[in-house]
Amino acid sequence: QVRLEDTGGGLVQPGGSLRLSCALSGRSFSMFGMGWFRQAPGKEREFVAGTDWIGKTASYADSVKGRFTISRDNANNRVYLQMNSLKPEDTAIYYCAAATLGTGSPRNEYNYWGQGTQVTVSS
Secondary structure, eight states, X not given: OOEEEEEOOEEEOTTOOEEEEEEEESSOGGGEEEEEXXXXXXXXXXXXXXXXXXXXXXXXXXTTTTTEEEEEETTTTEEEXXXXXXXXXXXXXXXXXXXXXXXXXTTSOOOEEOOOEEEEEOO
16 A cells, blocks of 8 residues: 655745655555645645656646756655745645656656645745
8 A cells, every 4th residue: 555645844934945755655666756736725736846756857837947846765765845935826735646657747647645734835
């Protein structure tokens, strides 16, 4: 059984930074492409960033390009989302997700999801 645990959310002022972390257990981490999604109140869930199962390529939503960076540590079964220059519109629940042999594309079939971690950007 694959399990994802995402952590690292919190309250931060505009312009600040946070790093989210997601740990995968139950299966070999290196067989999964990993993604981060978010859902703000009253809005649909949207893709934020993704990385392929090797960690060679990354994809980003236009709204976070240049501010967010996704990375993975296959030795420790973790994927990270470094978020810089945060804006109030980044406020949402952030979810990590796993896609078997995924490329990190938002169109991958993400079969496994974390429970979500709240990010609030406010002064």
